[in-house]
Amino acid sequence: MSYQSQSVAKLYFIAAIALFAAQILFGLIIGLQYVVGDFLFPHIPFNVARMVHTNALIVWLLMAFMGAAYYLVPEESETELFSPMLANLMFWIFLVAAGLTVAGYLLVPYSTLAEMTGNSLLPTMGREFLEQPTIVKLGIVVVALAFLFNIGMTILKGRKTVINLVMLIGLVGLAVFFLFAFYNPTNVVLDKFFWWWTVHLWVEGVWELILGSILAFVLIKVTGVDREVIEKWLYIIIAMTLITGIVGTGHHYFWIGTPEYWQWWGSIFSAMEPIPFFMMTVVAFNMVNKRRREPPHKAATLWALGTAVMAFLGAGVWGFLHTLSPVNYYTHGTQITAAHGHMAFYGAYVMISLTIISYAMPLLRGRNAANSNKSQVWEMWSFWLMTIAIVFITLFLTGAGILQSYLQRVAENPQPFMVVQDQIALFYWLREIAGVMFLIGLIVYIASFFVGQDEPEATIATAND
Amino acid sequence: MAQAFTKTMARNIFYGGTAFFFLLFLALTFDSMGQLPSRDNRAALEGEMGPKIALGKVIWEENDCIGCHTLLGEGAYFAPELGNVYTRFGNSTEAIKGFIASRPAEGIPGRRSMPQFNFTDEELEALAQFLKYVSEINTAGWPPNTQG
Numbered sequence: 001m002s003y004q005s006q007s008v009a010k011l012y013f014i015a016a017i018a019l020f021a022a023q024i025l026f027g028l029i030i031g032l033q034y035v036v037g038d039f040l041f042p043h044i045p046f047n048v049a050r051m052v053h054t055n056a057l058i059v060w061l062l063m064a065f066m067g068a069a070y071y072l073v074p075e076e077s078e079t080e081l082f083s084p085m086l087a088n089l090m091f092w093i094f095l096v097a098a099g100l101t102v103a104g105y106l107l108v109p110y111s112t113l114a115e116m117t118g119n120s121l122l123p124t125m126g127r128e129f130l131e132q133p134t135i136v137k138l139g140i141v142v143v144a145l146a147f148l149f150n151i152g153m154t155i156l157k158g159r160k161t162v163i164n165l166v167m168l169i170g171l172v173g174l175a176v177f178f179l180f181a182f183y184n185p186t187n188v189v190l191d192k193f194f195w196w197w198t199v200h201l202w203v204e205g206v207w208e209l210i211l212g213s214i215l216a217f218v219l220i221k222v223t224g225v226d227r228e229v230i231e232k233w234l235y236i237i238i239a240m241t242l243i244t245g246i247v248g249t250g251h252h253y254f255w256i257g258t259p260e261y262w263q264w265w266g267s268i269f270s271a272m273e274p275i276p277f278f279m280m281t282v283v284a285f286n287m288v289n290k291r292r293r294e295p296p297h298k299a300a301t302l303w304a305l306g307t308a309v310m311a312f313l314g315a316g317v318w319g320f321l322h323t324l325s326p327v328n329y330y331t332h333g334t335q336i337t338a339a340h341g342h343m344a345f346y347g348a349y350v351m352i353s354l355t356i357i358s359y360a361m362p363l364l365r366g367r368n369a370a371n372s373n374k375s376q377v378w379e380m381w382s383f384w385l386m387t388i389a390i391v392f393i394t395l396f397l398t399g400a401g402i403l404q405s406y407l408q409r410v411a412e413n414p415q416p417f418m419v420v421q422d423q424i425a426l427f428y429w430l431r432e433i434a435g436v437m438f439l440i441g442l443i444v445y446i447a448s449f450f451v452g453q454d455e456p457e458a459t460i461a462t463a464n465d
Numbered sequence: 466m467a468q469a470f471t472k473t474m475a476r477n478i479f480y481g482g483t484a485f486f487f488l489l490f491l492a493l494t495f496d497s498m499g500q501l502p503s504r505d506n507r508a509a510l511e512g513e514m515g516p517k518i519a520l521g522k523v524i525w526e527e528n529d530c531i532g533c534h535t536l537l538g539e540g541a542y543f544a545p546e547l548g549n550v551y552t553r554f555g556n557s558t559e560a561i562k563g564f565i566a567s568r569p570a571e572g573i574p575g576r577r578s579m580p581q582f583n584f585t586d587e588e589l590e591a592l593a594q595f596l597k598y599v600s601e602i603n604t605a606g607w608p609p610n611t612q613g
Contacts (some may be wrong), residue, residue: 034543037577042570045580046543047532111582114527126526128540162472184526186519188599189505192539193497228472235475243482246490255607256537259500263605265493329607333538333546414612417545418577 001363003074005081010364011091012067013357017446019060019098020350024435024442026053031435034421034428044106051105051131057345058129059098064353065174065210066091069151069167071360072217077158082150090143090150097139101132123184127195130181137181144175162231163220166238167213173206189257196252203349204245204273204315211311211352212238212280215304218359219284222301224292233283240276248273251323255332263325270323274316284308296458297362297370299379303355306387310347318343318394330409335424336401343394346386354383354445361449367457374452378444385441392434400427504603514594521595524588533579535613537604543577546613551593551600553611558593565589 001007029049033039040049074081081087104113110126117133119125124134132140148171155164180197216234220227250266284305295301318340322331331337358379362371370376407420415423501507510518525531530547531540537548554560565582566589572578584592 030543033577036575038572038575041572041578042580045533046577047529047541050532050541050543051529110529110532111527119527120523123523123526126529126531128531131529131532162476186510186522187505187507188522188536189501189602192537193494232470232472232475235472235479239475239479239482242479243486246483246486247493249490250493252539253497255604256539257501257505257602257604258497259504260605262493262497330609332607333535333540333542335542338542408612409609414610416612421577 001360002078003080005084005087006071006074006360007364008081008084008087008091009067009071009360011088012063012070013361013364015091015095016060016063016067016353016357019056019063021442021446022102023053023056023060024439026050026056028432028435028439029053031428031432035425035432048105048110051110052102054129055101055105055131056098059094061349061353063094064357065171065207065214066094066147068210068214068353068356068360069147069171071356071364072214073151073154073164073167074158076161076164076217077154079154079158082153082157086146086150090146093139094143097136097143101136104133105131122182124182127184127191129199130195134182137178140178141175144171144178148172148175161227162234163213163217166209166216166234170206170209170213173209174202177201177206192256193253193258196249200249200252201246203345204248205242207349208241208245208276209238211307211348212241214352214356215280215284215307218300218304218355219287221359222295222297222304223287223290225287225290230283230287233279237276237279237283240272240279244269244272244275251325251328254325254328267324271320273323274312274320277312277316281308281312295370297359297376298458299371299376299383300355300359302380302383303351303358306383307347307351307355310343310351310387310390312347314340314343314345314347314394318398321398330405331401334401334404334408335397335427336405339394339397339401342397343390346390351387362457370458371448372452372455373458374455375448376458378448378451382441382445382448385444386438387441389434389438389441393431393438396427396431396434400424400431403427506598506601506603509598509601514598517591517594518598520588521591521593521598524584524592525595528582536599537602538607544579546608547596548599548602548604549608549611549613551597553613558590558597561593561596562589565592 026049029040029044030046030053033046033049070081070087108116113133114125117135119134122134124137125131151168151171155168177198180194183194185191212234216230219225220230247265248270250262251270253262253266285308288301288305322328322336322340362369403424404420407415407423408417509515533541533544535542535546535548538546550561551558565579565584568579568581570581
């Protein structure tokens with residue numbers, strides 16, 4: 001750690017991991033509800049548990065992104081953070097708001113929460129992923145603006161690097177496109193059309209810029225490869241991301257009342273969305289192969305390479321699987337979508353978060369470069385457990401989704417939704433077992449922060465050339 | 466080759482490409498907005514049922530229906546698609562209301578069950594009218610059949 005103020009990142013990373021644990025616990029609950037329909041009913045109905053699962057994910061990823069920015073922006077700018085105090089204050093506001101929101105979901109019926117928080121004044125609740133009370137959404141805007149101000153001022157007074165610039169563009173985009181969360185007309189088609197401007201333009205747009213800049217930062221640090229080379233590739237990758245991803249929004253405009261030409265625009269552009277992910281995979285492996293030193297942080301390197309591979313598989317391959325409109329006609333809104341969602345979020349955003357945490361946390365906790373060997377071995381075990389678990393979750397959901405699409409939509413005598421669900425229950429059971437494996441991996445991951453603390457650091461081997 | 470392609474060129478492709486394709490996206494959006502009036506069933510919103518449909522959407526949102534169901538294929542995949550539930554239930558708002566009102570409060574042992582929301586008659590009517598309105602949106606022939 002080169003600058004004292006980078007230490008504010010630590011709080012963000014710890015909260016991110018705690019919310020990650022909450023996300024997985026509630027994931028196991030809703031996974032079980034798929035096969036034991038009355039589990040926890042009516043106390044925690046499926047929709048409530050699912051909100052906790054998805055909202056905890058979104059918030060912990062945002063926490064991790066903010067932590068990443070607070071860590072890498074001062075280092076890249078070669079200056080202290082503009083205001084560490086503001087960063088700390090915003091952390092507690094964000095955490096308390098997130099905690100109150102989850103408590104609200106779990107303790108009172110959702111309609112009561114809507115009433116208590118004055119949803120009728122500016123109705124924004126009850127739309128997928130944007131279920132937070134309006135006042136919480138306003139709080140998110142305040143936190144995001146204060147955060148952007150802090151990061152922006154830091155960059156302004158320090159060295160300007162490509163990594164900083166791309167990170168900043170990504171974060172500004174994140175804040176700007178969130179504003180569409182406040183647009184909620186009665187007209188369902190308009191509502192859905194612009195809802196995607198937040199959801200799609202986040203995860204298949206500006207978030208990928210944040211991902212790219214974090215990955216570039218870690219690759220420079222662990223491989224020692226020339227910054228110029230990595231920055232050039234970063235530009236190429238994010239160029240391809242936005243060139244394909246912006247019009248690629250059209251793959252959500254096939255069946256929601258929008259004109260048919262979106263079937264062409266959406267299919268063609270989103271079919272190209274795997275290209276930047278493939279480039280990312282090739283570049284990451286190339287850079288690690290060309291490394292100028294043997295990095296002592298083996299775990300961080302593993303996470304970085306894992307991100308590149310799993311993001312390509314989850315977002316790229318599993319996205320392509322159902323993105324062409326003639327295919328999507330049968331798979332839209334089935335378990336195929338769920339399969340893609342799980343692997344894409346894990347591969348791209350969970351893994352990049354764990355990459356920067358793996359790199360930065362040892363430094364934030366007073367190590368010179370990396371954790372002890374023992375701690376890293378535990379962490380690498382958790383990498384494989386969680387990654388293999390998500391591969392199986394994805395495969396089982398894909399199996400469920402293929403059967404569901406066929407029985408409900410393709411077969412000569414299409415069967416009702418619930419009749420089909422009963423027939424594919426085996427896949428849901430298998431998914432739940434893989435989910436338990438994921439939880440074990442997460443426990444090992446958390447344990448890796450506590451084992452081997454009194455052992456010496458993994459040593460830095462000398463250059464291998 | 467590597468020398469010929471510089472960082473500046475990569476940067477220009479990023480800015481130029483992003484600007485061009487964002488403008489293209491805006492142009493397509495503008496064109497779509499012009500076409501929506503003939504597709505999105507806004508006549509229903511402007512008609513005498515308009516206020517009921519609007520109330521129905523509020524009820525839909527304030528009970529997080531999307532947390533279990535899909536609507537035009539978007540939402541959660543735990544419970545049936547509702548964009549076409551009006552046609553699936555025989556073009557009957559009464560059937561929709563009857564189904565929602567009859568859910569057992571304690572659920573069904575071992576099975577998924579919709580919660581009992583204790584809606585008033587006015588709320589049930591609004592919700593049913595909202596679902597009828599959605600079913601009359603031109604969705605390019607989706608879903609493939611009435612099972613949704």
